[in-house]
Amino acid sequence: MKECFTNEGKVITRRNHVEDQTVNQAGVYKLCVALASASLGELQVGVDNPNTNSLLFLSGLIGRDNSIARHEILGLLWLYSIDIHGAILVQWDNTVYLTQPRNASPFQRLMYDYIRLEAPH
Numbered sequence: 321m322k323e324c325f326t327n328e329g330k331v332i333t334r335r336n337h338v339e340d341q342t343v344n345q346a347g348v349y350k351l352c353v354a355l356a357s358a359s360l361g362e363l364q365v366g367v368d369n370p371n372t373n374s375l376l377f378l379s380g381l382i383g384r385d386n387s388i389a390r391h392e393i394l395g396l397l398w399l400y401s402i403d404i405h406g407a408i409l410v411q412w413d414n415t416v417y418l419t420q421p422r423n424a425s426p427f428q429r430l431m432y433d434y435i436r437l438e439a440p441h
Contacts, residue, residue, distance in 0.1 A: 347406045347440030351377075351416060355398035356433040358383025363430060364419040365402055367409070377402045381422070383430070397433070406440065 351365065365377040382398060416435070422428045 343409045343411050344406045344440050349404040349406060349409065349440060350438040351400075351402040351404055352434070352436040352438060353400045353402065353418070354433040354435075355382075355400075355430050357385065357429075357431040358398055359385065359430075360422065360425070360428045361420045361430040362422050363400070364417075364421060366417040366419075367404055368415055370417040370419070376404060404437075 353363070353365070355363065360381065361383055362381055363377070363379040364375050366375045377400070379398075379400070414437075416437070418432070418435070420428070420430045
């Protein structure tokens with residue numbers, strides 16, 4: 321497990337580098353996100369802009385496995401493959417923003433296992 325999205329609406333940022341080639345403007349990149357646990361949380365994903373008006377993905381309410389309360393013992397694995405059109409990416413640095421906005425309880429959290437950006441095939 322890498323990190324936990326807390327009940328404070330924490331934003332996890334990851335920078336991805338497109339160095340060896342130019343960005344395929346016509347292609348569709350895949351952002352693969354594996355959540356190790358979800359407890360009454362929500363995953364929001366944006367690229368290069370953390371503003372909620374420009375989100376690429378919203379999971380809606382997910383997770384009822386109670387693994388957060390069990391001291392982060394792994395629960396169900398949630399896998400997401402999110403399309404990111406090459407037209408919104410730039411060469412070199414792109415920042416992916418992952419947010420958990422629900423914060424009514426300290427048990428509303430997400431824990432991720434991995435995050436990967438895949439180039440078009």
